[in-house]
Amino acid sequence: MNNKIASRRVSHSxxxxxxxxxxxxxxxxxxxxxEVQEERRQESIPRGVCLSMCPIRELQDRExxxxxxxxxxxxxxxxxxxxRADPSGVVKEYARPAAGKDSTRPSxxxxxxxxxxxxxxxxxxxxxxxxxxxxxxxxxFVFDRLRSVRQDMIIQRVSGADCVAVLERxxxxxxxxxxxxCGEPLRLYDPRINDTHLQExxxxxxxxxxxxxxxxxxxxxxxxxxxxxxxxxATQHTMELPERIRSSPVMHLALSVSRAFMxxxxxxxxxxxxxxxxxxxxxxxxxxxTCRRDLLLIYSHGHSSKNCRFPLHKLSxxxxxxVPLTNQLCQAxxxxxxxxxxxxxxxxxxxxxxxxxxxxHFHDLVDRKQRDLTVGSxxxxxx
Amino acid sequence: xxxxxxxQYLQQVYEAIDNHEGSFCAELLxxxxxxxxxxxxxxxxxxxxxxxxLEVPYDEMVAAHLxxxxxxxxxxxxxxxxxxxxxxxxxxxMFAVTLDLRIFANNAEQQLLRKGKGKLGDMLEKAAEQxxxxxxxxxxxxxxxxxxxxKWGMLFLINQLFKIYFKINKLHLCKPLIRAIDSSNLKDxxxxxxRVTYKYYVGRKAMFDSDYKPAEEYxxxxxxxxxxxxxxxxxxxxxYLLPVKMLLGHMxxxxxxxxxxxxxxxxxxxxxSEGNLLLLNEALAKHETFFIxxxxxxxxxxxxxxxxRNLFKKxxxxxxxxxxxxxxxxxxxxxxxxxxxxxxxxxCILANLICEGHIKGYISHxxxxxxxxxxxxxxxxxxSS
Numbered sequence: 185m186n187n188k189i190a191s192r193r194v195s196h197s198x199x200x201x202x203x204x205x206x207x208x209x210x211x212x213x214x215x216x217x218x219e220v221q222e223e224r225r226q227e228s229i230p231r232g233v234c235l236s237m238c239p240i241r242e243l244q245d246r247e248x249x250x251x252x253x254x255x256x257x258x259x260x261x262x263x264x265x266x267x268r269a270d271p272s273g274v275v276k277e278y279a280r281p282a283a284g285k286d287s288t289r290p291s292x293x294x295x296x297x298x299x300x301x302x303x304x305x306x307x308x309x310x311x312x313x314x315x316x317x318x319x320x321x322x323x324x325f326v327f328d329r330l331r332s333v334r335q336d337m338i339i340q341r342v343s344g345a346d347c348v349a350v351l352e353r354x355x356x357x358x359x360x361x362x363x364x365x366c367g368e369p370l371r372l373y374d375p376r377i378n379d380t381h382l383q384e385x386x387x388x389x390x391x392x393x394x395x396x397x398x399x400x401x402x403x404x405x406x407x408x409x410x411x412x413x414x415x416x417x418a419t420q421h422t423m424e425l426p427e428r429i430r431s432s433p434v435m436h437l438a439l440s441v442s443r444a445f446m447x448x449x450x451x452x453x454x455x456x457x458x459x460x461x462x463x464x465x466x467x468x469x470x471x472x473x474t475c476r477r478d479l480l481l482i483y484s485h486g487h488s489s490k491n492c493r494f495p496l497h498k499l500s501x502x503x504x505x506x507v508p509l510t511n512q513l514c515q516a517x518x519x520x521x522x523x524x525x526x527x528x529x530x531x532x533x534x535x536x537x538x539x540x541x542x543x544x545h546f547h548d549l550v551d552r553k554q555r556d557l558t559v560g561s562x563x564x565x566x567x
Numbered sequence: 568x569x570x571x572x573x574x575q576y577l578q579q580v581y582e583a584i585d586n587h588e589g590s591f592c593a594e595l596l597x598x599x600x601x602x603x604x605x606x607x608x609x610x611x612x613x614x615x616x617x618x619x620x621l622e623v624p625y626d627e628m629v630a631a632h633l634x635x636x637x638x639x640x641x642x643x644x645x646x647x648x649x650x651x652x653x654x655x656x657x658x659x660x661m662f663a664v665t666l667d668l669r670i671f672a673n674n675a676e677q678q679l680l681r682k683g684k685g686k687l688g689d690m691l692e693k694a695a696e697q698x699x700x701x702x703x704x705x706x707x708x709x710x711x712x713x714x715x716x717x718k719w720g721m722l723f724l725i726n727q728l729f730k731i732y733f734k735i736n737k738l739h740l741c742k743p744l745i746r747a748i749d750s751s752n753l754k755d756x757x758x759x760x761x762r763v764t765y766k767y768y769v770g771r772k773a774m775f776d777s778d779y780k781p782a783e784e785y786x787x788x789x790x791x792x793x794x795x796x797x798x799x800x801x802x803x804x805x806x807y808l809l810p811v812k813m814l815l816g817h818m819x820x821x822x823x824x825x826x827x828x829x830x831x832x833x834x835x836x837x838x839x840s841e842g843n844l845l846l847l848n849e850a851l852a853k854h855e856t857f858f859i860x861x862x863x864x865x866x867x868x869x870x871x872x873x874x875x876r877n878l879f880k881k882x883x884x885x886x887x888x889x890x891x892x893x894x895x896x897x898x899x900x901x902x903x904x905x906x907x908x909x910x911x912x913x914x915c916i917l918a919n920l921i922c923e924g925h926i927k928g929y930i931s932h933x934x935x936x937x938x939x940x941x942x943x944x945x946x947x948x949x950x951s952s
Contacts, residue, residue: 417736447869450915482922483915486929487931492931493933
């Protein structure tokens with residue numbers, strides 16, 4: 185046995201002579217310890233000092249390279265060869281992090297107060313502007329610049345009330361946009377991209393709510409539930425919220441809507457939807473397509489009889505649509521309409537052809553709620 | 568074990584490795600083994616000692632393990648977890664070591680949360696990534712013979728991963744694992760204990776996806792084959808099996824509920840079979856916290872449909888006619904104190920029951936009546952689900 189140990193010692197020293205393997209393992213182990221040191225170096229989190237909506241360097245660069253956006257150009261210089269930048273209108277744009285590019289320079293980062301100011305500018309002067317057109321272009325600009333704001337927040341690890349104030353407006357904007365631009369051609373607006381960013385911002389916001397007190401929490405928990413209607417994950421999350429939040433009137437209503445959806449009671453759901461405010465209706469609206477389809481399906485089976493007639497006006501009342509639209513919806517689902525009566529039959533119901541039904545045609549229920557609300561008040565939440 | 572010196576310990580490890588005694592070696596690296604309580608082994612920097620006795624890569628692994636015992640003795644679970652991640656990289660002592668990894672990740676999380684740092688689920692997610700690494704090694708093990716094959720480790724690892732994914736609420740990550748086992752030819756040859764655990768999680772996943780028939784199969788298997796002495800495990804399985812069975816129309820009896828201390832389900836069961844919506848709502852509210860914590864509150868809410876069906880069946884039995892006025896159902900619902908329900912909603916509920924196959928018949932809006940089939944208008948629940 186002693187021989188064995190002796191020979192081991194020899195082989196070890198031979199191995200020690202080979203630096204590569206040893207170094208690799210040490211480096212790898214250090215990788216694990218790196219995290220410990222990371223936490224200890226709190227002071228190394230970047231802190232921005234840029235006090236304008238756009239870092240000077242970027243403004244100068246984009247102006248020189250003629251890369252300013254239409255909304256950032258000094259009025260009167262639009263037609264010139266090199267339009268001049270309007271310092272009160274240039275906003276830092278989103279840039280993908282790239283190798284060799286330092287995104288943590290303090291002069292390029294905006295502190296939380298400036299970020300909030302930027303968001304206010306984007307909402308009040310751009311999104312809510314009565315003159316800037318078309319709104320798809322307004323959306324593109326605000327979407328991108330808000331993304332840059334979030335990026336600055338991530339790099340600086342912003343949290344708490346500052347973070348919440350930015351995210352709440354972001355979520356309201358994206359929800360409003362999901363409704364207003366619903367039906368626009370894909371090249372102008374992509375609902376999936378909007379959805380991805382909306383879900384990310386919403387998750388982040390709900391995460392922020394887990395510490396500290398936030399007066400708008402119920403509003404956003406409800407919006408999250410309505411937007412994600414039918415999702416087990418979202419519903420389970422809501423069930424795990426503290427009792428006092430769940431029992432607030434706005435949550436109570438959202439939960440009732442959710443329950444009606446889960447129980448497949450579209451009549452109840454559509455009736456409850458009347459009580460939702462404008463933004464909540466925007467959050468819910470894409471599920472109304474499923475809801476109405478469910479209603480026609482259920483009724484096709486439940487009222488399936490050759491001799492029976494169901495009044496068209498009654499159906500349109502339940503569907504919360506006017507008569508011509510009800511007619512259109514029935515036709516798309518293979519439901520027979522004879523004059524002012526509907527003949528339900530379980531054999532004739534069909535799913536509509538892909539792309540045939542445009543959600544945007546059936547926006548009545550939501551449209552009516554907008555009334556005198558301004559875009560600004562919708563996004564700031566002062567309705 | 569509690570008194571040996573570091574040299575004696577290392578000697579034992581060395582011999583175990585040399586003689587290919589995998590299970591003994593695993594014990595020497597497991598936290599269930601008494602050696603971890605030995606203060607002579609709890610060293611902050613045992614690397615040199617390990618290098619003297621053991622070969623690469625075992626010297627590193629054991630050194631990490633010893634650092635881990637040191638960390639645990641100081642109740643520093645974050646540190647312990649970090650050390651354990653190093654140990655876990657060596658697959659042949661997988662079982663004990665990965666189990667400890669998960670447990671440390673859990674403890675580390677609790678510690679971090681108490682200190683107010685770290686996001687819930689971060690540590691566990693990282694542990695899961697490590698385990699997935701081990702899993703890939705096992706799954707791709709095509710070289711060794713069937714006895715030696717690392718594939719035997721697969722089910723154990725998968726069960727560990729399931730536990731983590733359920734805890735951090737990322738159930739969609741279970742799918743590729745389930746597919747891997749389904750396509751494996753070893754699936755029925757694993758130990759019963761592992762298969763019971765596996766089916767328990769797959770059953771819960773199926774429940775979550777609203778696939779109640781498969782969920783019932785998996786959970787029933789799990790319950791029947793769970794060892795008689797594991798009362799606690801049997802109870803856990805029942806918590807999920809009961810709602811599924813109820814949705815399929817099978818109500819549990821009181822004996823079963825009392826035996827496994829699950830009387831929370833008693834009122835729910837009574838309410839559903841009697842068609843008593845009022846009692847159902849009260850029962851769900853009363854035990855809300857328990858049901859939500861187990862993640863079954865939403866499924867139990869689905870029992871409402873069954874309850875409506877049972878209530879309406881009573882109306883039918885009372886009126887003894889095949890042409891039932893819709894008003895009768897509205898009255899029944901109002902008696903159950905269902906909020907703000909009107910005749911339109913009654914129609915919708917009835918239409919839904921017909922659509923789901925729980926009632927055979929049709930509604931005549933003009934006559935405001937439900938006309939039911941003369942033969943078996945309320946088919947048995949298990950046949951229509």
